[in-house]
Amino acid sequence: MRIFHCSAQAGHAPRREFHNGDWTEFAETSARVDAMLAAVGPVEEPQDRGLAPILAVHGADYVEFLQTAYAEWRAAGREGDALGYAFPVSRRRPLCLDRIDAKLGRFSADVVTPIAEGTWAATYASAQSALGAVAAVLGGETRAFALTRPPGHHAGADNCGGYCYLNAAAVAAQALADAGRRVAIVDVDYHHGNGTQDIFYERGDVFFASIHADPKTDFPFFWGHADERGLVAGEGATLNLPLARGATWADYAPALDAALTAAIDWGADTLLVSYGADTFEGDPISHFRLTTPDMRRIGAAIAGMRLPVVGIMEGGYAVGALGANLAAFLDGLES
Numbered sequence: 015m016r017i018f019h020c021s022a023q024a025g026h027a028p029r030r031e032f033h034n035g036d037w038t039e040f041a042e043t044s045a046r047v048d049a050m051l052a053a054v055g056p057v058e059e060p061q062d063r064g065l066a067p068i069l070a071v072h073g074a075d076y077v078e079f080l081q082t083a084y085a086e087w088r089a090a091g092r093e094g095d096a097l098g099y100a101f102p103v104s105r106r107r108p109l110c111l112d113r114i115d116a117k118l119g120r121f122s123a124d125v126v127t128p129i130a131e132g133t134w135a136a137t138y139a140s141a142q143s144a145l146g147a148v149a150a151v152l153g154g155e156t157r158a159f160a161l162t163r164p165p166g167h168h169a170g171a172d173n174c175g176g177y178c179y180l181n182a183a184a185v186a187a188q189a190l191a192d193a194g195r196r197v198a199i200v201d202v203d204y205h206h207g208n209g210t211q212d213i214f215y216e217r218g219d220v221f222f223a224s225i226h227a228d229p230k231t232d233f234p235f236f237w238g239h240a241d242e243r244g245l246v247a248g249e250g251a252t253l254n255l256p257l258a259r260g261a262t263w264a265d266y267a268p269a270l271d272a273a274l275t276a277a278i279d280w281g282a283d284t285l286l287v288s289y290g291a292d293t294f295e296g297d298p299i300s301h302f303r304l305t306t307p308d309m310r311r312i313g314a315a316i317a318g319m320r321l322p323v324v325g326i327m328e329g330g331y332a333v334g335a336l337g338a339n340l341a342a343f344l345d346g347l348e349s
């Protein structure tokens with residue numbers, strides 16, 4: 015399977031993360047990249063396809079913010095990473111976004127998504143890796159994988175959040191749709207892909223299904239409930255399958271089958287899979303109990319649909335097991 019990855023993706027290295035009331039190591043560490051690269055075959059550098067496919071799903075003002083936020087933070091005399099801390103939850107007048115602090119609040123959903131020196135280059139490269147995998151499938155490959163990082167599925171059209179900046183899965187799905195494909199996104203990360211869902215929520219031309227920890231107990235808390243089914247032209251084109259903490263393969267398999275069956279029934283001709291290895295039993299920030307052999311089963315179930323597949327990497331924080339989990343998933347996908 016052709017795998018796309020760009021070395022600039024490792025350059026995103028926030029210093030710290032505010033977790034459960036204290037500062038800890040940033041969980042989405044660049045050590046994840048080394049672990050994944052060591053476990054998969056050779057990877058290809060993607061071509062640079064520019065900003066246009068990114069601007070097809072993200073707002074121009076948000077993209078400009080991502081490109082300039084770190085430099086503006088430094089220019090304001092700050093040390094460390096740029097991080098939002100004041101959020102415009104009520105908006106009775108147009109926002110004044112001159113100050114970098116105001117922009118960070120406007121374009122961020124949370125305080126776990128710092129912008130460091132290499133963040134823009136890394137998230138841009140990650141989106142280009144996704145577009146490389148799309149081009150491979152449009153060129154006739156039945157499967158291609160983008161070793162994306164930072165992840166993307168929590169990023170909305172005009173906000174970062176949940177360690178995500180540009181939404182590589184949404185960029186890839188849009189590129190496939192623009193090429194005439196009928197795309198179903200299947201998100202199997204532990205966390206609900208709220209950014210991806212939101213980007214396509216009112217559209218009937220891209221299907222979105224997600225299996226994830228119940229938002230009543232887990233991040234991102236406000237989205238991913240079973241009654242979120244899409245709106246307007248998108249009504250019925252969103253499917254949420256939340257599972258309780260502690261889920262094992264016995265709980266997971268029927269949900270995966272339901273998601274894939276719904277994608278086929280909707281008429282998908284191409285699958286876009288947001289793969290997260292954080293459903294693994296040893297994940298330090300997640301609470302499902304899937305095993306490494308289960309990762310192969312996820313890949314094999316997707317392969318069993320006999321449709322072209324573009325795979326995108328999302329989360330997975332048990333770094334010591336990440337390579338084996340990704341390799342198992344890819345092995346299943348090739349079966």
Ligand code: OKP
Nearest residue numbers: 033034176177205233329330
């Ligand atoms: C990104 B992806 C914070 C706990 C949750 C955010 C999780 C983002 C996961 N103390 N932090 O979906 O794997």
Ligand code: ZN
Nearest residue numbers: 203204205329
């Ligand atoms: Zn996740």
